[in-house]
Amino acid sequence: MTLPTVHREQLAVDVLAAARFLLGCLVAADTPESTVVVRLVEVEAYRGADDPAAHSYRGRTARNAVMFGPPGHLYVYFVYGMHFCANISCLPDGQPGAVLLRAAEVVSGLAAARLRRPTARSDAELARGPARLATLLGLRREHNGLDLVDPLSPVRLLPGDPIPAGQIRTGPRVGVAAAYDRPWRFWVDGSPAVSAYRRHRVAGTTRAG
DNA sequence: AGGCCGATGGCCT
């Protein structure tokens, strides 16, 4: 028998189409004890070529190199000195783009998930927010570049039940200052795991001393 | 329910 798989060419598409495609897909992450599986319910699209908010907008660097590579790979970055966030590369090899994984619902491995996110006060909070989701899946620097389409990978992207188009909502990306009005955030209407919209923090509020 | 703020380090100018 063969397990259902996501095909790389399904991600070799524009970031907006890839974002819609990824809603409802599953991500499976192995732990030593078990496997945690989540269902994606909120994502954001970032396109290197013409999107000032994308990490790849100003060209290729060591950090954003995965965004320029083949689709279906994990782009993990470190932000605010303490959090990791995870993206899936898309667009054909050579064209920079990625979809940020913002929120998910736990499908299986709930006990392991709760251990990884002990501060969550409800199961809906386990993976509500990109850093929380990365923590739940155990994603860190060493997972950067991982091939999510490889069935032998410790973190895998799997197809889920498709989300009916009428259940997909769009709006501006959370916490993004550049190109703040682009409705490139996509989420599943009614999911309790979808994070609330927050505008980016206004500049000039940090104090010296 | 929503705003404000501190923590904390890598990346880029």
Place this chain on the structure above:
DNA sequence: GGCCATCGGCCTT
């Protein structure tokens, strides 16, 4: 040196 694709705690409505 400033800016972050954030979170959690504390405060005010």
